[in-house]
Amino acid sequence: MFKQNLQQKVQQKLSPKQIQFMQLVQLPVLAFEERLHQEIEENPVLESCLNEEGEHSDELSSLEEDAQIIDVSDVNIDSYLSDDDLPDYRTHKISSYDKIISFSTGTLNSFYEHLKQQLHGFKLSDKDVIIVDFILGNLDEDGYLRRNPEDLSDDITWTTGIKVDKEKVNNLLVNCVQKLYPLGIGAKDLKECLLIQIQKKPSSPSIDLAKNIILLDFESFSKKHYEKLRERYHVTYEMLRKALYQIERLDPKPGKTYANLQVQDATTHIVPDFLLNIVNGELEISLTKPSSLELRISPSYVEMFRSYQQGQKSFYHPVRFIKQKLDAAKWFLDAVKHREQTLLLTMNAIIDYQKEYFLSGDKKQIRPMVLKDIAININMDISTISRVVNSKYLETPYGLFLLKDFFSDKMINQKGEEISTIEIRNILSNFITQENKKLPFTDEKLTTLLREKGYHIARRTVSKYREQLNIPVARLRKFVLYKKCHL
Numbered sequence: 001m002f003k004q005n006l007q008q009k010v011q012q013k014l015s016p017k018q019i020q021f022m023q024l025v026q027l028p029v030l031a032f033e034e035r036l037h038q039e040i041e042e043n044p045v046l047e048s049c050l051n052e053e054g055e056h057s058d059e060l061s062s063l064e065e066d067a068q069i070i071d072v073s074d075v076n077i078d079s080y081l082s083d084d085d086l087p088d089y090r091t092h093k094i095s096s097y098d099k100i101i102s103f104s105t106g107t108l109n110s111f112y113e114h115l116k117q118q119l120h121g122f123k124l125s126d127k128d129v130i131i132v133d134f135i136l137g138n139l140d141e142d143g144y145l146r147r148n149p150e151d152l153s154d155d156i157t158w159t160t161g162i163k164v165d166k167e168k169v170n171n172l173l174v175n176c177v178q179k180l181y182p183l184g185i186g187a188k189d190l191k192e193c194l195l196i197q198i199q200k201k202p203s204s205p206s207i208d209l210a211k212n213i214i215l216l217d218f219e220s221f222s223k224k225h226y227e228k229l230r231e232r233y234h235v236t237y238e239m240l241r242k243a244l245y246q247i248e249r250l251d252p253k254p255g256k257t258y259a260n261l262q263v264q265d266a267t268t269h270i271v272p273d274f275l276l277n278i279v280n281g282e283l284e285i286s287l288t289k290p291s292s293l294e295l296r297i298s299p300s301y302v303e304m305f306r307s308y309q310q311g312q313k314s315f316y317h318p319v320r321f322i323k324q325k326l327d328a329a330k331w332f333l334d335a336v337k338h339r340e341q342t343l344l345l346t347m348n349a350i351i352d353y354q355k356e357y358f359l360s361g362d363k364k365q366i367r368p369m370v371l372k373d374i375a376i377n378i379n380m381d382i383s384t385i386s387r388v389v390n391s392k393y394l395e396t397p398y399g400l401f402l403l404k405d406f407f408s409d410k411m412i413n414q415k416g417e418e419i420s421t422i423e424i425r426n427i428l429s430n431f432i433t434q435e436n437k438k439l440p441f442t443d444e445k446l447t448t449l450l451r452e453k454g455y456h457i458a459r460r461t462v463s464k465y466r467e468q469l470n471i472p473v474a475r476l477r478k479f480v481l482y483k484k485c486h487l
Contacts, residue, residue, distance in 0.1 A: 021335045026387035027344055029273045029288050032339075034249065036295060039332055041204055041242070045325040046332070047298045111143075111255055112136060113470045115172050118180050128172060131156060131164060135177050135186065143185045143255025144193065149173065177366055184254035191218045197250045206242035209233060213243060264324070272395035273401075274347050283358055285347050287340060293337065342380075346388040347403075349377045361398040366422050369407050374375060424455055425465045432471055440474040 027035055086088045115136050124132065134156050137149055149169040156164045176187040178196055187193035194214050201207045213221050213229060220228050230240050305322045351358055353373065357365040371389075375382045389403040408421045431449055433443050441449070443466065447459045457465050466473075 017331055017335065019341075020331060021338050022384070022387060024335050024339045025384065026390055028391045028393070029271050036203070036336075038202065040295070041206060043325055043329055043332070045298055045301045045329045048293050048295060095286060108382050111141075112139075115139075115177075115180050115185065115468075119176070120178075124176070127162060127164075128176075130162060131169060131172050132176055135169070135173055139185065139255065141255050143182070143187075145173065145177075145186045145188060148188075166359055182251060182254040190252060193252065193254065194247065194250050197254075198246070205239065206246050209235060209243035210241065210246040212219075214247065258341070270393055270400060272400060273343070273392040274394045275393060276351065276396045278359065278397060281359075283351050283355065285344070285351055287344055287347075289340075295333060297333070299328065301326070342384065343388055343392075345378050346380070346385060347394070349374045350389075350403070350406060353377070358396065359394075363426055364423055366406065366408070368421070371407060375480040421465070424457070425448065425469055427453065427455070428465055429469055429471070430463065432466075442474045 015083045024032065024035065025274040036048075040048055091428050108222055116133070119129065119132060134151065135145065138152065139145055153164045153166045155168045156162060156169070173186055180186075183197045183200055184193040187196055191214060198207065198214060202292070212233065217229060217232065220232075224355070225242065226244075230237065233240075235243075271288060275286055275288060277284045277286075301322060305319065305326060350369075353369055354365075354367060356367070357363070371382045371385045374380075377387045392403050394401050405422075427450065428446060431441060431446055443459050446466070447457065447462045450457060450462065
């Protein structure tokens with residue numbers, strides 16, 4: 001028998017403006033710049049106001065298709081001709097920012113560990129994990145997999161005793177490894193690397209053309225046969241320029257994005273989202289923004305809208321179209337401004353909360369801090385704070401750090417003081433660094449050593465912190481030493 005009853009439910013529904021803001025606020029600076037370019041391309045009402053000194057001003061200037069041919073310097077296409085795959089290839093240099101950082105970072109994981117951490121998002125069996133781990137171990141410093149699946153399957157079978165066929169290896173390569181970030185990881189050559197990246201971008205005329213050029217005419221692209229490409233695809237010089245610009249923005253050597261701190265002189269090229277300076281004993285924070293790109297609503301479209309409004313009824317559809325685009329442009333510009341305000345508000349709250357550390361650089365001064373602490377402080381949702389700190393970097397006088405590394409739980413030490421778990425992890429790391437490599441400390445021994453220093457924590461907690469530091473168990477640390485001694 002059916003019954004009818006009344007129920008009250010509270011549901012939160014986000015408006016399109018809120019969704020757009022949340023999407024923007026979680027983007028790091030490089031992805032944010034790409035999003036700005038995408039919006040300019042999709043909405044004709046928006047236009048860029050480029051600073052006179054902006055290095056991309058030539059690339060983004062309009063081209064008169066009938067009077068001018070493509071200038072190679074405009075699209076900097078030389079950055080896509082490789083040392084290995086093609087003669088004069090070099091890594092694309094980002095140039096549209098006030099400051100580019102190139103140095104060893106403070107708390108970055110190695111490239112290998114960065115990839116391994118992402119595997120938690122995949123449903124992998126124990127056997128799959130072994131295979132994927134083996135594939136990751138065979139990537140070169142650029143992130144390429146130069147070996148074929150058949151050779152890898154033979155090596156896995158020989159090394160681990162697990163029988164694996166090449167189809168299984170190839171399946172995990174395509175559906176797991178090549179899904180990891182930075183995109184392009186696990187490609188066999190430059191063409192596949194660029195194709196993996198471009199296929200993840202949202203469809204647009206320039207993206208679709210760029211995809212076809214890479215997939216079908218990579219040789220013509222590499223040899224700079226621009227006129228041949230334009231005639232083949234029946235496009236204007238302006239459209240071809242936009243497609244080449246999209247290709248130029250791809251990362252030809254994704255493995256170079258992350259530094260391996262175990263390699264001497266390794267460096268990471270990162271654009272920090274925030275810059276922290278100490279001026280006369282005061283902390284000053286600034287937000288990194290694209291130095292050569294600002295958006296505005298096109299005055300010509302505003303004037304066109306006004307003239308259509310005063311015209312005949314036959315102009316109804318043009319007026320409606322322009323009105324929709326004007327509204328969308330205003331929403332987007334408001335979201336960009338809101339993003340900037342939210343990022344600065346959140347960052348200032350973090351700086352204020354960890355003021356002692358940022359003034360001294362002493363890691364022992366880092367206070368326990370969770371997302372809720374900052375959310376309450378500035379009266380925002382925890383989810384918003386999470387989006388702000390995710391994947392964003394802060395440059396300080398002491399190095400470059402991921403924002404999320406400043407967040408940690410708290411515990412009470414023997415003196416009854418609140419301390420950050422970051423401090424405990426640092427002590428744990430020091431113990432392991434100074435241990436006898438022939439007789440490494442077990443988790444039980446590490447627990448005892450921490451208790452002797454006044455940190456009363458359980459052995460399983462020590463194991464968790466050790467894993468967070470990407471340090472293997474004692475027997476594996478001893479095994480690694482054994483392998484090095486017998487090479």
